[in-house]
Amino acid sequence: MLRWTLHKKIDQNPRNSSMLVSILVKELERAERGDFRHYIIPLLHTLMYTLIKAPCISDELCGRVYDFCKKLLTLPKPFCTIGLDYAARLKTERAAPGTLYQRMVIAEQSLKSDPYPYQEKIFIFADPELLSEAICNALLTDTEAAQVAQSPRACMCYVIIHAMEAALGEGCDSSGLKASLQALSLSEVEHWFQQVVAAVESAGHEASAARSQHAARLEKIHQAVLSSLQAGNAPLGGLQGTPLPNPNISFHLWTEEEQLWKELVLFIRPAAQSCEPERLSQELDTFAMQDILCGCECCPQPRFSVLSTDSGIERDLPLPAEESLPPCGAEPEHSRLHRKGGMRKKPSPLESVAFLQAGCHGAGLKPPGKPQRRAAPAPGPAALPQRLRTARILLLGDDRVLGRLARAYRSLRKRETRRAFLTPRLNLQFYYIPVVAEQPSTSEQPATGQEELCEVATYLGRADPWYESNINTLCHMIPKLATMPSSPSKHLVTDLFLTDVIAYYARMGTQPVCFQVYAVKLFFNAPAQEPAEDVFLTELRSQAQDSASPRELSLTKKKTALDGPGIDLTVTYRKVVLSDRAKELALALRSTGLLMKAIPADEAEDLLCLNVTITEIIRINNLSGRSFSAVATRLRTQNITIRSTEQRPFTVCLDKDSRRTYRNVISMEVSPCLEPSYCLQKTRTTKLSLHGAEDGGLVKYLPKSLLLPINTFAGVIQ
Template structure:
């Protein structure tokens, strides 16, 4: 196991060549009468892997932490290589979950995540195992949050999977790879942002190469074939000759594969939303897919029946776009481009009257003010008043009878934009009711997995943004998110089109550029390690095992791939883990973003308004004017929503501190100033600062509505109109697997 932990990318091929040799023999002998002992050995092997994961959740020894995340990854690789292992895994996990309900509740969500991910990928699951898993998830409804919320979400997904086996797999592939169909139109895109100033070049190259190799592996025809085979096999089980089905699809032209794909998706979606009882819906679904299966294989040549009746169809990794975050507004530009691309291709379900003109504009915020907000029609909008000659000259009987009636119809015209309705909440799904209050505590909102089934409430697209780096990149993300929210408060370009989800993968081995001339060199003496990821790992053990483990592993893997070259055919470990994270990490933890106002000693310089997420550090220069004020040093902490605000200073002025507001000002007669650094970022250093004002950053939409309300209401009453229903503080949501336990 040690070699697998130290070098998972380089050694996976060699390790699995030995491990899977036995597994291949197991799968080939499952259908024979003498396979009982081999099946028992396979089940025992899965049991040992599950126990290793359980021990991992309890181990805190540093030597043990180097293997965190590897046990889960290798377990899922085992089930990928042996289609019969999934049934053993589901059965074992159900037993462990029942035991965990009594004494070890912290095992429940990690094991349940493994179970659901196995079901999504499984070649075939018997209905009795579906039923047991569904019963367990329903039993979690009596538990406190987050157990009850996640249990309910998974119960809904399992009920749909029982009606139409394979729908979870199907929806994941369709949305992640943008497969066009007439039934399920949701689209996803994963954006990975890495800051070249914070991560070494070898790490960036390793990430880029692995992501590129995965994204170029399959075509749209391959993805459609995967869905066809997986859906039919998941429904029919061993009654499906998967070898014959595969051979038949390989000989079909693209248009026929697309036709079968459309039929499979239509049948599956119809069965999923059927109001009939589960057993009845499943029986009808099986009958329809059986007919389709026979139609597909009817033209196939006679092939020898395979001894392996089930075949695993791997769940493809999602399409990932990798970006070097060099421009501050790059996130905004890419999100707008993604929404625009979906708008061009899917006019039927996300079109609005003024979207196309807005999306074609430049993303420069200064031009937003010059954009026409509405177009008012000069006519009445009634067809009979418009004087259209085609209407008057049409003498058909139907038109004549229509003219004799007094009914009026509207002419298609451009509607006036309603400012209040478009700016109510730009991304309301990331907040809960507690976020509206002013209490300074961490908040958690239980999100909705894209594969869940509240489609009426689901926006047409989902953008999953992964940032990779240390605390500095989270500060940059907070600033970009604040800028995005300000744009959206003025004009909701992305509001109705995108679910925006943020994910954080910590990476150490930071690269620091030389300090600029005259910059205080010892200002950035603090630890640049990933403090926020450590906090997320402390509240969510499964995040700690799977994501925090990448903090040192990614740089090590990058060095190995640089020195010896990545092994051909090796499993893409980093992409696999990132895919698991974005698919199963649907519970955000929200962190308060802080606003800071900086005043400079030079009165000609404008006051700077900025934001930060983790830390503000202020350094005072040496002062020799007063002995009692030269060597005194204080450290003030203000705990808010999320991390800590740390202010380091020498006694050079008056300090006023409260939980929600901090002000530091240099005495006027001192003639000195401060140097300020935000979020540990050497690029965000301000010099010659004489005053700092820190407060929780307000939601831009809330501020805009408050300003508009006060125009018509001279009373200084807060939270009137829509503002009392809106979140007041701006929170940055970072997704984890369980939120806060």
């Protein structure tokens, strides 16, 4: 709340920005002298956000912050990483004041600008089955209210005025600029916007350019804009400041498994080409696949899955009209093998080749409407596509929605391995705000406490105190805000606290914490049932399952009376040791259930390790008879295999989500989920290698495990 109040004071009274920045600089320097490192990163984030919002900051203050950031380079991570990032930004800001504000608004509002052609968007995903309807409606209302006053014209005017105030200071006629820009047409405003952007970007790239030269360029534009309305003689109004517009935010209820991938594809493709998916699908039916793709240099060797209507058996070919039927003495298989009528599957518009290729801007790309029989040779190697767009995926919910994200992320990585479309063009970043509904959803699983449902958020809060005070506090605040009665003048409120915190988190949270995704393969007691493959991020819980048939139930009761409750299991695992040497161990025990935790209870523990707790049943013989006691057996491993020796089934629940419960399981294998690109390259290297080396070629340079990065403000502070 103090951070939010400070930034709102700058919006209300921009003239106090220099004084507030100087106070923050003194606090930073005092924290350095007193060796209070846990204060440095929160103060530095607050200071940089203030510098971006402030209309005019002296070069002397920026220089003090720049020198402080350079001192952080001698400290370990994450201090040196954040210091290097902010030092590079401040160097550009000192050469061309207003650059950070201008770039942020251009990217977040997707304004057309050739000198800085970057775009960013925040996608909020909420699972409607985990959050109440009131919470979803409140979030949707706040995000829609934040987008009301954000027109491209207004944002371009903000950039022009802020650049003038940052460069000219008190010499800028802010009121006159606003009046002049309001009187201009949209094309004229866009013209002056392009002029200001070009001037600021050129000064930022020129290392030898003086600050006075940059101010002289903007002074000419300043006078030209004022003279267009003959408002140059108006009295100077001083610094008035310009608001920092809210980023482009879209709210989505996560109802489909492939919804994440579809939204990213729609974000990558130009809006003008994505409005007619039916026409693109019809073009697929008209033209051949190879004619559409023969000139595309950015997608070499494409492979597509097509539902064939031909079995490939020569006997299945239709007989010509003049050919007579075979005699009775022919092969009997010929009469049995025949082809039935097939159905051609119409691809989805998002899956169509023309839909995806419309987003490619590589050299040599042909329009799908002009097919050619032969592709002309390309004039030269096409440039690789740049990552000009950034998608910030913000998840709202508890650990269950993160488990669903891990599943969708693995599916996306597998899709990109087969055909890279998003990866070369998109920066993908993940954010997480814990939200637990007060009324838990009805399910078979018993109600779980809020602390247990937010293990990832608890770990991130311990690792990053600034995440704890800014983001984890929203876990209880968002449900309260959703249940508060709406004010009759709510549409007049411009300071949306929740939207502001989300924007601050997305803008300043740049340090990822990577979580290991684990793959599990399940085998069932029915021989006809295929094994199932899934992933989990936080935990796997298994319990003994009651037998279905009465006979098995009676046998189970007799055996339980003799051997105790639970089922007999064989556990084979690879023990985690400090020397990092593989040590295979095997256990045979009787258990009622087990729990695998992937999130450690302490941030000092290894994050890439499973803590397995098995409830073992111990039989005790004494004079009074036979008794049983439950003992917790704890293991630390990364690879583990569990089998039911007597073929009795058990249930498996992933990521505390009752919707992801598997029944009738008799065996399971758990291991770190491999990166799909690593698996593909390893397969190719093994086939081409003469000696069968597994880690040869490019395999040793690729990441082996699939890690899910979640952004925080500081990462893990040791």
